[in-house]
Amino acid sequence: MAKSTTHFVCTECGWSGPKWYGRCPECGQWGTVEEFHEARPTSSSRSSSTGRVSRTKAMSSVSANARPITEVGTEDASRVSTGFEEFDRVLGGGIVAGSVVLVAGEPGIGKSTLLLETAGNIARGIPDQPLLYISGEESQAQVRMRASRVNAMEPNLLLAATTDLATALGLIEDRRPSLAIVDSAQTITSQDIDGIPGGSTQVREVAGALIDSAKTLNIPVMLVGHVTKDGSIAGPRTLEHLVDVVCQFDGDAQTSLRLLHAAKNRFGPTDEVGCFDMSGEGIQEVNDPSGLFLSPDDTAVEGTCVTFTLDGHRSLPIEIQALVTSSVLPSPRRATSGIDTNRLAMLMAVLYRHGGVNLLANDVYVSTIAGGVAKEPACDLAIVAALASAASSAPVPRTSCAIGEISLTGQVRPVPQLAHRLAEAARMGFTRAIVPVTRGRAGVRSHPGLEVIEVTTLRDALEALGMQGSTNRRRTGSSR
Incomplete structure (x- = not known):
């Protein structure tokens, strides 16, 4: 049998050493260091079993194959x-x-x-x-x-x-x-x-x-x-x-x-x-996966709101659905699908403190459809809008969408590649978009048929969606 050299390798980061550790000294992960036997087969066994020459012998011809990079073609x-x-x-x-x-x-x-x-x-x-x-x-x-x-x-x-x-x-x-x-x-x-x-x-x-x-x-x-x-x-x-x-x-x-x-x-x-x-x-x-994550019915339904999330270069619409019911349990139930549960708890607290909508004593169910994932911070505004719509029984128009991150202070913060999201919203026939104020207005370019409403706070966003009357908001980008 071929001789082998035994050492220990971390399967997480690739660290190797002569001694076993319960915790990798390089990346700090527990239980990832495993024993590794590096066999050294002879060149004869390698060539007889696979029909290839050994790596050691192949090194002798490397210098003969080296060429200037300017002479290397791309045909291969x-x-x-x-x-x-x-x-x-x-x-x-x-x-x-x-x-x-x-x-x-x-x-x-x-x-x-x-x-x-x-x-x-x-x-x-x-x-x-x-x-x-x-x-x-x-x-x-x-x-x-x-x-x-x-x-x-x-x-x-x-x-x-x-x-x-x-x-x-x-x-x-x-x-x-x-x-x-x-x-x-x-x-x-x-x-x-x-x-x-x-x-x-x-x-x-x-x-x-x-x-x-x-x-x-x-x-x-x-x-x-x-x-x-x-x-x-x-x-x-x-x-x-x-x-x-x-x-x-x-x-x-x-x-x-x-x-x-x-x-x-x-x-x-x-x-x-x-x-x-x-x-x-x-x-x-x-x-074109845009229609996979939306309900086929165009009728406005309470407790729903559409947002646009990014997956690579693609902007995909995600429909958020929320259901709010009276709770008979000492600890109200919170159930989510496609949305982070901890993020939902934080948004409900912000909605109560800065939006005036109290859902802390209600059972709350929030979900996406068709297996969509709404864990990007840009989906915060749509989640809050769906919750407020379900609580007030006031549906969000099907031609409106909400894009924005919500901070603990109730501010609506900018999101990356907003122009790309708005372009997809305009392509799909949306007529109104509630978005955060963008510095330099780089992300709020004119999109045919799309009215872009910039908001700075959660109350402004809810008022723009028709959930409650409130303060200032700026209408921009209307090109109808």
């Missing part, structure tokens, strides 16, 4: 479209040749389905080149059943079921596919390295070997990654540093909406988000 850095505009947007325009993309998410969220459909789209677009899908979790028959369900049956899409790293590398080197998908990185193991499947030692070796093959053969590789119970990617934190792109695929398991974020991207922005709809026939992209 071409991109391959995934067949999903939303996926391409998150990746920065497509999959870069020779790159390694890690797609992580909770169990059952749809990672394998997304990548299998992506493989089918690419295989359909380039029928003269093979694609390779390596599954370490399912058999070929199981993958074939899903492929027939999501319409990914293409003759040049090759399926393989193995958990051996040497076999996977041999398939990639032999077939030279236009894209290789490995599902998942935690199930592939190396026979030359000690450690359990999914452990730090195995995951690091598997990722390093696949990255070597991707860079050497200029073949893009997509990895499926598991996540822990707290939502972080399983395995050592260095896995995220090694790959080129890290995508998080998440969503509410009780709804069909799925969101794809880029946590790391060496070839594009990290503030893009892709929207998908999960159904029994597979995953479909949603090019």
Whole structure:
């Protein structure tokens, strides 16, 4: 067996040392330091098992390949479209040749389905080149059943079921596919390295070997990654540093909406988000998700208010719904969905102190619809407006929206990228927007058909929404 060097590695920050600690001396996290066995296989075993030369011998040819940066072309850095505009947007325009993309998410969220459909789209677009899908979790028959369900049956899409790293590398080197998908990185193991499947030692070796093959053969590789119970990617934190792109695929398991974020991207922005709809026939992209988070009925209903939140470059409307009832409990009930409970308690206190609406003795229920998330501070004004509307039985007009953060002093504070939010509100047909006063008026540009009302305090905002009569407010940006 190959000799191994034992040291201890923090799975959170990557710190390593010769001694175990209950608390990482670098990042301060508890219980993240694990024993790591770094095996040193011989060059003969490495070359015989994987068909590749050892890393030590490869170093001798580095100087021969070094060229001035001005003479390096970009022909080899071409991109391959995934067949999903939303996926391409998150990746920065497509999959870069020779790159390694890690797609992580909770169990059952749809990672394998997304990548299998992506493989089918690419295989359909380039029928003269093979694609390779390596599954370490399912058999070929199981993958074939899903492929027939999501319409990914293409003759040049090759399926393989193995958990051996040497076999996977041999398939990639032999077939030279236009894209290789490995599902998942935690199930592939190396026979030359000690450690359990999914452990730090195995995951690091598997990722390093696949990255070597991707860079050497200029073949893009997509990895499926598991996540822990707290939502972080399983395995050592260095896995995220090694790959080129890290995508998080998440969503509410009780709804069909799925969101794809880029946590790391060496070839594009990290503030893009892709929207998908999960159904029994597979995953479909949603090019305009604006209508997903709003009620289909245009009739004004008490206890509702619409705001606009940012997710990357996208501005999405979120409908806040509130229900206020008399409480028969010693401690009134507070229930939320899609909204932070502590934030709601703070806003109710501010509404009582600075808005004159007392809900402290009532049962309060606040929710979003369609799995939307309203945890951004810019949603504060809409939450308060929905609460005041439910308490006074005065509905907010469906053509009005509220955007702004509320401080403990009752002031309505500015929010980032207000102009972007107002542009989306105007595009969707809203006619009135209650917003905070913006310094320099940079965010309150003229939007056709949208009347922008600037307010400075919570009382001004409630009066602008018709909840109570009050003091000064400034009407600006009317361009009707």
